[in-house]
Each structure stands twice: as structure tokens, then as C-alpha cells.
Amino acid sequence: METLDSFDIAILQQLQADGRMTNAELAQRVGLSAAPCWRRVRELERNGFITGYRAVIDRHKIGLGVLAFVRLDAAQSSGPQVQKMEAAIRAVPDIVSCHYISGSGTFELQVVSPDLDSFSRFAREVLLHLPNVKDMHTSFSLGEVKAAGALPLGHIARRPR
Template sequence: MDGLDRFDIAILRELQADGRLSNAELSTRVGLSAAPCWRRVRALEEGGYIKGYRAEIDRHKIGLGVLAFVRLDAERNNANVTRQLEEAIRAVPEVISCHYISGTGTFELQVVSRDLNSFSQFARDVLLNLPNVKDLHTSFSLGEVKAGGALPLGQLLSDRSPGG
């Protein structure tokens, strides 16, 4: 895709709000007929704008009451050590998000657990035993203000060329 026009942006906005929309409903909402809407969705998928679809699950309802933010410090920061640690982190299902960060620490992880005791055991048995881990610093979520938010798309409208 060469660029996104107002229909593509509208499709992205609607699908972020509800990824289960039928093509018929989506096409009505964005003002296109069904076939061109479907082609645009396919092009957005193939172009990598839409990475996938999934259900957003309430972690509390499935018994994961603790959300921890863990800053993980690596023993040494070189390419091989970092790659080993990244691979190990990817393999841990309780780590739901991981970012390589600037400043103090090497990685910032979001970790879910049943309760504080489970998290404590997990930190000792799993996180501290990841390759080349020097230290952990943990903060716990005391309540969610905003999560799973849609990405802002306003910059796409201002980036468009006139007449696009």
C-alpha cells in the first residue's frame, strides 16, 4: 500500500473498536460497499497494518489478579546476552509484555499471576533464573485506569497529502 486514505483510516478505527465486525457492518460504518471494503481490509492485513485479531480476556475472571511491572537488569549488555535473555523471556507465558528500555534496567516486563504468593514464587523460580539476570525491581498495579486502548489514528489524517 502506498498510503492510507480516509477509508483505510476509518476501517482501522472501526476494527480497533470491534474486531468482530462483519464485513457488511464494517462497510456500512465506513461508507463503502462490501467488496471494496473487504479488499481494503485484506490489503491492510497484507501490508502489515493489521497484525491479527484476538479476544481481549478479563484477567481477573480467569484468576490472574496480580499485574506486576518488573524492571529486569541484565548482567552484561552485549548482543549475545541480550538475545539469549529475549528468547528466554518470550518463552514465559506469564510475561504478557516485554520492552527493551533505555535508562536504568534492560527490560520492562508486564507479568500476570494469581496472587502475591504465586508471583513471589514465580519471581524466585523463573525470573531470577533467566539467563544473565542481575537484578529485578517490581511494582504492582493497584488498579487499572486504562488498558488495551486503541492506537490513536489522528496523525494519519494530518500526514495525508491534499486530495488523498
């Protein structure tokens, strides 16, 4: 599966909108019968286009009122120290996302916490003690305009075949 056709794109769009729908409902929405739709979904999974299914949870309802964006500067930007830092970051559940970034800093983290006091404790006791951390800068979300949503797929349909 090197290229995606219009059915594959429609399947991806529908599953991003509602990953819980039945195969029969998905097939009806994309204009296929159930068996070919199921085979396409399995093929999309097998080829890594679909990497999983999960529930999207409202962090406020479960008591995680603080979302912080934390830029970590690494003391060393390559080698085993960075690998240790990456492994340590992956192991911390409060860090919900981590990206290498360009410009100032090495990593940009998204961290959730119940409140500012909890975040402050977490920053002092965990973040500043991660291996290879040289400096830390934090910004706080004051409100969400748009949270992680569906990936845009329009560019695939416009790509020449």
C-alpha cells in the same frame, strides 16, 4: 500501499473497536460497499497494518489478580547473552509484554499472576533464573485507569500527503 486514506483509517478505527463485526457491517460503518471494503481490509493485512485479531480477556475473571511491572537489569547489554535472555522471556506465558527501556534497567516486563504468593514464587523460580539477569525491581498495579486500548490514528489524517 504507502499512505492510508480516510477509508483505510476508518476501517482501522472500526476494527480496533470491534474486530468481530462482519464485513457488511464494517462496510456500512465506513461508507463503502462490501467488496471494496473487503479488498481494503485484505490489503491492510497484507501490508502489515493489521497484524492479527484476538479476544480481549478480563484477567480478573480468569483468576489473574496480580499485574506486576518488573524491570530486569541485564548483566551484559549486548551480544548472545541478551539474545538468550530475549528468547527465554518470549517463552514464558506469564510475561505478557516486554520492552527494551531507556534509563535504568534493560527490560520492562508486564507479568500476570493469580496472587502475590504465586508471583513471589514465579519471581524466585523463574525471573531470577532467566539467563543474563543481574538485578530485578518490581512494582505492582494497584488498579487500572486505562488498559491497552486502540491505537490513536488522528496523526495519520493530519499528515501532509
